[in-house]
Amino acid sequence: MPSDATPDLSTVIGANLPYLRRYARALTGSQSTGDAFAAATLEAILEDQSIFQTTNNAKVALFHAFHLVWASAGAPLGEADNRLSQKAQDHMAHLTPNTREALLLHAIEGFTHEEIGAIMQIDTNEASELVHIAQREMADAVAGRIMIIEDEAIIAMDISAIVKEMGHSITGIARTRTEAVALASREKPDLILADIQLADNSSGIDAVNDIMAQFDDVPVIFITAFPERLLTGQKHEPAFLITKPYHEDQVRSAVSQAMFFASTETLIA
Known part of the structure; x- marks a missing residue:
């Protein structure tokens, strides 16, 4: 973080970065692609820390910053490097949009539906429905x-x-x-x-x-x-x-x- 960043903010980002990388890794299907987006998120925060002024929950703000970077890039996947990776990405194309992000945020990262709404900029009911849709689609597959x-x-x-x-x-x-x-x-x-x-x-x-x-x-x-x-x-x-x-x-x-x-x-x- 730059010198004008508060120690508390730097500490929070540092503590939550492994979990952001875990989320990015699972979301993109690629460690290298996930890490690239996590790095891009940190760069965006270096340029503008105002996103942390919109909520008292710094972890939510960090994941929201990632979501903005991810969504602005078109929510891309990692490049398929083998047959199974390509098969996985083919499966992913049939999922209802935004359900994978909501499910990962809820079930793996432990965010509430309200927090998912804040991260993805949707209301709480929509966040809940996205989680349920993802659970049904994946479990039935x-x-x-x-x-x-x-x-x-x-x-x-x-x-x-x-x-x-x-x-x-x-x-x-x-x-x-x-x-x-x-x-x-x-x-x-x-x-x-x-x-x-x-x-x-x-x-x-x-x-x-x-x-x-x-x-x-x-x-x-x-x-x-x-x-x-x-x-x-x-x-x-x-x-x-x-x-x-x-x-x-x-x-x-x-x-x-x-x-x-x-x-x-x-x-x-």
């Missing part, structure tokens, strides 16, 4: 086999119940890196939900990368109490990252999107 990598039995059972209720099947639950690789070898999943810290102190990230060595087209959602380990600003960040403790809507949203958009980005250790 695909069903598949989901693998869970989670060492806490209660959490694993809860996630399993949510996923089954959505119409998906569970290939199994793995508690360690070794179990995860063996499970994936027996039956290839259509989606992986993974914690990053497992029972034997092994890494869910390593487990996912081992599985990716076998199958390079499986989307992954990380569910973790340590999001800072993944939102580092480096390459190969996950498209979908849910922070513990999570809400059921967050899991539903991420699963629907990952299946619908066939996201394949994961981490390289």
